Amino acid sequence: MRILVIGGAGYIGSHNVHALIERGDEVVVLDNLATGHRQAVHPAARFYEGDLRSAADLDKVLAENRVDAVMHFAAFSLVGESVQKPLKYFNNNVGGMMSLLEAMERHGVDRLVFSSTAAVYGEPKTVPIVEDAEKDPTNPYGESKLIMERMMRWAGQACGIRSVILRYFNVGGALEDGSIGEDHRPESHLIPLILQVPLGRRPHISIFGDDYPTQDGTCIRDYLHVMDLADAHLRALDYLAAGGESTVCNLGNGQGFSVLEMVEAARRVTGHPLPAKIEGRRAGDPARLVASSDRAKAVLGWQPHAGIEEIIRTAWTWHQKHPAGFEDGQAAKR
Ligand code: UFG
Numbered sequence: 001m002r003i004l005v006i007g008g009a010g011y012i013g014s015h016n017v018h019a020l021i022e023r024g025d026e027v028v029v030l031d032n033l034a035t036g037h038r039q040a041v042h043p044a045a046r047f048y049e050g051d052l053r054s055a056a057d058l059d060k061v062l063a064e065n066r067v068d069a070v071m072h073f074a075a076f077s078l079v080g081e082s083v084q085k086p087l088k089y090f091n092n093n094v095g096g097m098m099s100l101l102e103a104m105e106r107h108g109v110d111r112l113v114f115s116s117t118a119a120v121y122g123e124p125k126t127v128p129i130v131e132d133a134e135k136d137p138t139n140p141y142g143e144s145k146l147i148m149e150r151m152m153r154w155a156g157q158a159c160g161i162r163s164v165i166l167r168y169f170n171v172g173g174a175l176e177d178g179s180i181g182e183d184h185r186p187e188s189h190l191i192p193l194i195l196q197v198p199l200g201r202r203p204h205i206s207i208f209g210d211d212y213p214t215q216d217g218t219c220i221r222d223y224l225h226v227m228d229l230a231d232a233h234l235r236a237l238d239y240l241a242a243g244g245e246s247t248v249c250n251l252g253n254g255q256g257f258s259v260l261e262m263v264e265a266a267r268r269v270t271g272h273p274l275p276a277k278i279e280g281r282r283a284g285d286p287a288r289l290v291a292s293s294d295r296a297k298a299v300l301g302w303q304p305h306a307g308i309e310e311i312i313r314t315a316w317t318w319h320q321k322h323p324a325g326f327e328d329g330q331a332a333k334r
Pocket of ligand 1: 118205
């Protein structure tokens with residue numbers, strides 16, 4: 001298949017591009033490099049620097065490449081920033097989806113795989129979380145993704161665009177060879193921040209709150225390897241190619257780990273004592289987020305394989321090889 005990957009220079013997008021190329025698909029990447037990295041884009045992909053919100057940029061890509069389907073990873077995704085700058089999030093995320101759906105309709109492209117998030121649920125009433133659980137986002141980021149999902153549903157019904165919405169929980173890890181990995185500026189995610197300690201880039205890891213109603217008082221999350229995530233995306237493409245109806249699936253391992261357990265696992269993987277310091281809660285953090293991925297298993301035949309040690313081990317390989325991320329100029333030499 002020929003696939004347009006929007007946001008293919010970002011963390012999750014670049015790993016998906018790699019997986020697509022590995023299995024023989026043709027890949028076209030559109031990315032404005034606002035948060036992505038040019039070096040993260042696989043050399044076999046056809047790269048366009050451009051903005052999803054620009055009808056002209058999308059028209060150029062879609063006119064020059066007859067694509068079978070679109071994968072959409074191009075959204076701002078920092079929860080804290082979204083609270084400070086909600087309109088930045090609605091502009092980019094909601095505006096981007098509007099522009100994309102219009103362009104797909106203009107060019108007769110009718111299959112879409114979309115990265116959504118556990119943040120659409122807000123503070124869950126029951127865990128594991130199923131897809132039909134109440135959606136009540138607690139920040140503009142989650143709200144923007146929920147609006148995007150709804151736009152897809154309405155536009156899909158009217159224009160015949162079929163889609164798979166994948167709601168990710170916490171994603172980590174990197175390609176086994178460490179050639180690409182996670183590099184956010186600023187970094188706010190737990191695993192890369194933990195690994196900055198053994199890299200000598202910070203003296204300790206801060207633990208945001210130890211008074212949550214969990215077994216050790218720290219927040220519980222469901223961590224999934226980025227290549228298990230990519231596998232779900234390939235299956236979603238195949239599902240749509242086989243004529244599957246629009247659907248939405250959670251993606252997680254179905255097992256929760258506390259922040260302290262993650263730090264302990266990183267101590268085992270790196271052999272570093274990894275000092276940790278308990279600090280106050282971070283605003284807006286739910287105590288426990290764990291996915292039910294039963295629907296992804298049933299509908300897509302998907303099954304995650306990597307546990308937290310493998311997630312941390314592959315992330316560690318990436319960070320050790322590229323302590324300055326993509327800035328060192330060596331990253332992604334394949
Ligand atoms: N944490 C720390 N110290 C840190 C960084 C994080 O204790 O230095 C804690 C957080 O408080 C949280 C857990 O580690 O309890 C995980 O935090 P992340 O920032 O890595 O991930 P989140 O669970 O906040 O965010 C993830 C995705 C978001 C998505 C959200 C859904 O990264 O895109 O889940 O709630 F919106």
